[in-house]
Amino acid sequence: xxxxxxxxxxxxxxxxxxxxxxxxxxxxxxxxxxxxxxxxxxxxxxxxxxxxxxxxxxxxxxxxxxxxxxxxxxxxxxxxxxxxxxxxxxxxxxxxxxxxxxxxxxxxxxxxxxxxxxxxxxxxxxxxxxxxxxxxxxxxxxxxxxxxxxxxxxxxxxxxxxxxxxxxxxxxxxxxxxxxxxxxxxxxxx
Amino acid sequence: xxxxxxxxxxxxxxxxxxxxxxxxxxxxxxxxxxxxxxxxxxxxxxxxxxxxxxxxxxxxxxxxxxxxxxxxxxxxxxxxxxxxxxxxxxxxxxxxxxxxxxxxxxxxxxxxxxxxxxxxxxxxxxxxxxxxxxxxxxxxxxxxxxxxxxxxxxxxxxxxxxxxxxxxxxxxxxxxxxxxxxxxxxxxxx
Numbered sequence: 001x002x003x004x005x006x007x008x009x010x011x012x013x014x015x016x017x018x019x020x021x022x023x024x025x026x027x028x029x030x031x032x033x034x035x036x037x038x039x040x041x042x043x044x045x046x047x048x049x050x051x052x053x054x055x056x057x058x059x060x061x062x063x064x065x066x067x068x069x070x071x072x073x074x075x076x077x078x079x080x081x082x083x084x085x086x087x088x089x090x091x092x093x094x095x096x097x098x099x100x101x102x103x104x105x106x107x108x109x110x111x112x113x114x115x116x117x118x119x120x121x122x123x124x125x126x127x128x129x130x131x132x133x134x135x136x137x138x139x140x141x142x143x144x145x146x147x148x149x150x151x152x153x154x155x156x157x158x159x160x161x162x163x164x165x166x167x168x169x170x171x172x173x174x175x176x177x178x179x180x181x182x183x184x185x186x187x188x189x190x
Numbered sequence: 191x192x193x194x195x196x197x198x199x200x201x202x203x204x205x206x207x208x209x210x211x212x213x214x215x216x217x218x219x220x221x222x223x224x225x226x227x228x229x230x231x232x233x234x235x236x237x238x239x240x241x242x243x244x245x246x247x248x249x250x251x252x253x254x255x256x257x258x259x260x261x262x263x264x265x266x267x268x269x270x271x272x273x274x275x276x277x278x279x280x281x282x283x284x285x286x287x288x289x290x291x292x293x294x295x296x297x298x299x300x301x302x303x304x305x306x307x308x309x310x311x312x313x314x315x316x317x318x319x320x321x322x323x324x325x326x327x328x329x330x331x332x333x334x335x336x337x338x339x340x341x342x343x344x345x346x347x348x349x350x351x352x353x354x355x356x357x358x359x360x361x362x363x364x365x366x367x368x369x370x371x372x373x374x375x376x377x378x379x380x
Contacts, residue, residue, distance in 0.1 A: 002211060007228050010210035011235025011368060017206050018240045021199050022257050023247070025192065028203060030286040034310035042311075066317035087196035092286060094197075095204020096213060096293025107214070112296050115216035115282060117223075130301040136281025137288065137305025138312070140274050144285055145313035146325065147270025148261050151284040152203075154271075156233070158261055160240040162336035162360055164329065164347065165263040172271020173278060174222075181222030181279035188223065 003105040018156055025084060027157030031144035032074070033089040039067055039078035050075045066145075117188040147172070204290045213290040215282025215298070222279050226374045234371070238364025245337060245357025260344045262332040266325040277309075336360060 005013065021028045039062075043049040053061040057071030060079050067074045077083050100106070110119070114129040122128060144150040147169050149158065155173070158166020210232045211217040220226035247253030261267075278284060283291065283302045291299035320326070331345040337360060338346035338353030348356050 002214060002217075004211035004217075004228070005209050007231040007368070007373070008235065010206075010232040012239060013206045014210060014232060014236035015239035015243075017199070017203050018236065019243055019247075021203070022240075022244065023253055024195055024199065026257050027259050028199075030284075030289075031310070034285060034306050035314060038307055038311045038314060041307075064314055064318075065321065066314040069317075082193065084192045084196045087193055088200035088203075089286070089289065091197045091200025092204035092207070092289045093292055095201035095206075096208045096290035098201065098293075099205045099208035099290075100293040100295075103209075107294050107296065111216070112294070113298055115214065115219060117216055117219050118282075126297070129298050133281045133283070133298045133301040134305035134308075136277040136283065137302035137307075138309035139277030139305075140281065140283070140302075141277075141285060141306035141309035142313050143270040143272070143274030143277065143309075145270070145310055145317075146320075147267045147274065148264075150274065150286070152286050154261060154267070156237060156240075157259075159237045160244050160361075161258060161260055161339065162241065162357055163260045163263070164334040164336065165261040165267050167336075168263055168267045168329065169271040169274075172268045173275040175275060176272040177222045177275030177279045178224065180276055181219055182224070184279060185219060185223055188219070 002107075003103060014156075018160060022157070022160075027153065027161070028088075029085065029149060029153030029157060030089055030092070031141060031150035031153065033086050034141050035066070035074055035145065036077050036081065036086050039074060040081055043078055050078045052079070117185050120188045121185050203286075204293070207287055207290045208293060213287045213294060213296075213299075215291070215296075218278065218282040218284070218287070227371050228373055231368045231371050231373065234364050235368035238361045238366075238368060240361075241364065242358050242361030245354050245361065248339060248357075249352075249354035255339070255341050258339055258341055258344075260333045260335055260339070263329040263334055264325070264332065265327050265329065266320075267329075269325060281305075 058076040060075040061072045062068045062075040113126040154166045154169035217229050221229045281302050288299045288302040334345045337356035
């Protein structure tokens with residue numbers, strides 16, 4: 001059985017972490033950094049996606065309208081990836097590794113390709129699971145960028161500030177996520 | 191200094207997400223199927239707790255007002271949330287928890303992240319065509335909160351009561367809901 005903190009301890013730890021981040025720097029957000037990594041790769045391949053423009057508000061501009069929005073904020077972060085938001089998100093991987101190494105429980109090998117609830121409904125074929133999780137990731141990040149944030153930025157950070165946008169995002173996520181999960185995994189047992 | 195804080199806070203956030211079981215897609219899918227509400231209780235409590243102390247911190251001048259970042263509410267927040275929810279149900283990951291899941295050696299998380307980078311890239315390409323459509327029509331003034339933050343650039347929906355009272359009441363309400371919600375429909379001993 002998986003070890004996890006009881007819900008109250010977990011809720012306190014998560015709440016304190018989010019408060020500490022706001023107190024020290026700013027609210028937590030993750031999904032923007034997928035754009036930054038894309039931009040770094042795109043710029044490395046084509047070389048002209050981010051340009052240094054001293055008169056631009058942030059000092060950088062991009063021919064891509066999305067990277068150029070808000071005065072070239074994303075363009076600047078692509079040119080200078082050693083910034084708070086990008087390092088924060090990379091460090092989350094480190095946090096996951098530290099937690100995993102200091103915990104007795106490990107997911108069994110079959111769980112690492114697909115969770116049991118998936119296996120009960122769709123079988124154990126790894127490639128099938130990878131194709132569907134790839135599509136899931138595509139939908140999640142397309143949706144998050146359209147919405148301007150994800151579970152961290154909109155739902156937790158947004159709702160703790162009572163932002164209307166956070167509540168609307170949560171309504172959308174659970175509005176489609178709950179019925180779809182119920183239908184997709186109706187043979188998934190517990 | 192900012193970079194050091196990014197490493198510490200990012201690793202802490204990743205660690206906590208891992209320990210509450212959020213990096214295990216089984217737990218996300220079973221939350222959306224309403225079979226295991228452990229994670230839902232954690233998130234609701236974390237939002238409530240951080241909301242309460244955020245508004246108390248603002249009221250007593252402990253939390254710097256410049257650290258508050260309210261995101262804009264627009265039609266795309268709801269539409270993006272609906273698209274996000276579909277991927278969330280299929281994959282059982284969100285943009286942050288997939289990164290943390292690498293630490294547990296989950297291979298489907300890597301497929302999700304690659305899909306996520308693709309989804310974010312597709313959004314970068316489509317933004318120029320979408321930015322003048324109804325998707326970016328603001329809702330209720332855009333940067334809007336329920337409780338008054340006392341910051342002029344953010345509108346509040348509830349203006350006849352002090353922000354600290356509204357924010358605290360909402361925070362406490364979330365914590366009460368977290369307590370009342372059952373852990374699961376068929377495993378009360380979790």
